[in-house]
Amino acid sequence: xxxxxxxxxxxxxxxxxxxxxxxxxxxxxxxxxxxxxxxxxxxxxxxxxxxxxxxxxxxxxxxxxxxxxxxxxxxxxxxxxxxxxxxxxxxxxxxxxxxxxxxxxxxxxxxxxxxxxxxxxxxxxxxxxxxxxxxxxxxxxxxxxxxxxxxxxxxxxxxxxxxxxxxxxxxxxxxxxxxxxxxxxxxxxxxxxxxxxxxxxxxxxxxxxxxxxx
Numbered sequence: 001x002x003x004x005x006x007x008x009x010x011x012x013x014x015x016x017x018x019x020x021x022x023x024x025x026x027x028x029x030x031x032x033x034x035x036x037x038x039x040x041x042x043x044x045x046x047x048x049x050x051x052x053x054x055x056x057x058x059x060x061x062x063x064x065x066x067x068x069x070x071x072x073x074x075x076x077x078x079x080x081x082x083x084x085x086x087x088x089x090x091x092x093x094x095x096x097x098x099x100x101x102x103x104x105x106x107x108x109x110x111x112x113x114x115x116x117x118x119x120x121x122x123x124x125x126x127x128x129x130x131x132x133x134x135x136x137x138x139x140x141x142x143x144x145x146x147x148x149x150x151x152x153x154x155x156x157x158x159x160x161x162x163x164x165x166x167x168x169x170x171x172x173x174x175x176x177x178x179x180x181x182x183x184x185x186x187x188x189x190x191x192x193x194x195x196x197x198x199x200x201x202x203x204x205x206x207x208x209x210x211x212x213x214x
Contacts, residue, residue, distance in 0.1 A: 003138040005129075005159070006031055006043040007117060007145030007152050007173075009095050012081040012088035013046075019081040021147045021174045025092070030172035030200045031144060032096045037207045040101055040136055042129065044117035044145070044155065046082035047089055047105035054113040055080045065178060071112045073121050076178070082107070104129045116154035118162065130162050140165040142203065144172030149182040156195050166195045169203060 012018040014025045035041055048054070056064045056077035066077045082089040091097055104127045106114040114120040118129050133141065141164045143156045152173045160166045168190055175183035187197060198206075 001040065001137045002038060002140045002142060003040040003042060003133055003136070004034060004038040005117060005141050005143045005145075005155060006041065006095070006100070007143060007155050008044055008046045008082075008147075009092050009145050010046060010082055010088065011090050011092060013146040014092055017081070018079050018088050019176075021176055024146050024174050027145060027172050027174060028092050028095050030169060032094075034142070034144070034169065034172070034200060034203065035096055035099055037204065038099075038142070040133075040138060041099050042132070043091070043097070043100045043103050044127075044129070044151070045089065045091070045103050045105050046107050046114075046151070047084050048082050048107045049110045050080070050083050052107065052110045052113075054078055054107070071122050071124075073112070075113060075121075084108075102132060104132075115151045116158045117151070118155065118158040121154075130158075133164070138164065140167070142167045142169060144169040146174060148173040148175040149178075149186040150176060153186045153190060156190050157193055160193050160195055167203070168195055168197050169200050170197045171199050171201075 013021050053070055056062045057080050062077055064077055064079045068075050106127050112120045119126050141159045145152055156166050156168050
């Protein structure tokens, strides 16, 4: 069984948001186009407490983009974003959510960030997504959303590590690009891990071909 994982398609990551990803809104129509091809769809949601230590505002004399250590891990400091209960944490207005079976919040522990939809950055706690997918009989996941170089990449890498056949929809994701080549590096890292990168058009064509054979 295949599942679609929609990663952090939230207001704060869209143009005008607190941590806007360039062209982040372009992933929304891709997500809506792909949903009819899946029996199971889940979404991850960045959902930080206001005192989260990944926020530069919670460190004296630090700016977004600075590096600190959180629980022994290197941590990029970010603008305040996706705060629990705030509008920025809400999903994109035009994202179809009616077929999303379950939402998995992440980044809820103020002392450690959580890029992956499966675990926090130290792999200390699981979100429950992996167990949920296995209970549903999922063996293949298709990952898309925001952002390529952080939450999409780490979600996809963890999915692969957990034994799921993993596909990332290239045009269904956009990068933060703190460095200009971060998108390309993330794609290369995922490919090296055995993750397949497909365009949405390629994915749909494969699904239609599969349906015509059955």
